[in-house]
């Protein structure tokens with residue numbers, strides 16, 4: 389039995405029409421159940437009940453990174469794979485694994501069921517698959533979600549520029565913080581901290597490559613720290629390089645790798661995990677090697 393979790397609000401309502409296209413491609417011999425999920429709690433309750441009572445072949449997510457994050461809370465560490473059909477705004481998980489957006493090919497690959505094991509993040513007890521960010525990224529995310537210009541840009545098919553505009557505004561007003569990052573017992577005291585991003589995969593925010601060398605199968609987390617650098621440099625050098633997916637060389641940016649990271653800050657700082665503002669500092673982050681099975685729909 390396949391379980392389909394469809395998030396109708398992902399990607400500004402793209403999921404339901406795409407689910408209709410997918411459903412048409414499912415052969416009549418395939419058994420499945422589907423829910424249009426209204427919340428993370430509803431989706432997780434459904435999955436837990438189904439896992440207890442039914443032999444589940446794959447949990448299929450039709451949604452964005454936030455929906456993926458909700459589902460992996462239940463599927464991580466089990467033998468049940470997930471498959472992702474990306475209908476979100478950012479879709480950084482799908483980008484990392486080059487997952488198809490073609491409904492016909494998706495169903496074909498789903499039935500083939502070729503899987504791979506990938507690492508996950510565990511952040512204060514919650515699983516994540518892409519990047520956890522502490523600092524300005526939460527401010528950017530909040531601004532982007534509440535931006536009055538978002539509906540207009542979406543109508544003009546310029547949705548991806550919402551994040552860039554929000555980032556420029558956030559960079560102009562963000563108050564930096566003092567933090568201590570401990571990576572596998574090595575301490576990094578950071579003054580004027582803008583951002584610490586810990587990546588299992590490379591990008592967030594719809595393709596911002598913040599951890600350029602991260603790999604979800606190497607058993608390591610990649611840490612990018614931006615601190616001790618002035619606003620003008622961040623605005624004119626670091627951020628434009630980030631937008632282009634470049635590794636940033638120069639003062640103020642430090643790249644490290646590790647397996648276990650702690651982050652302490654001088655005031656509570658919002659934390660973005662898989663594109664959702666779910667937590668605040670302090671944080672304990674570790675890698676969960678090969679904790680998730682993913683269907684390759686490439």
Ligand SMILES: Nc1ncnc2c1ncn2[C@@H]1O[C@H](COP(=O)(O)OP(=O)(O)OP(=O)(O)O)[C@@H](O)[C@H]1O
Nearest residue numbers: 398399425426427431452453454455476477478479
């Ligand atoms: N399983 C779920 N069912 C319904 N709603 C959910 C679920 N998981 C998360 N949500 C809510 O739906 C919102 C949108 O979901 P999602 O993040 O998947 O789409 P998106 O924001 O368009 O895409 P992306 O995160 O890739 O940019 C989330 O911010 C969250 O509030």
